[in-house]
């Protein structure tokens with residue numbers, strides 16, 4: 419489904435498509451390129467906050483590690 423996300427930094431709304439009803443992860447604003455941490459719960463946007471570059475990088479690393487450990491066997 420497509421979720422409408424309003425960037426807290428520039429107030430621009432953008433569409434973000436998710437495949438699961440639950441999602442916690444980064445979303446990049448198409449306009450100001452701020453990385454936001456969005457929290458979707460049961461297809462509803464619960465929270466949306468700015469994420470620092472550091473935090474975003476760490477998040478990606480974690481996702482990568484999860485992917486690797488899962489695909490081991």
Ligand SMILES: [Zn+2]
Pocket residue numbers: 425426427428429430447448449450451452
């Ligand atoms: Zn923005």
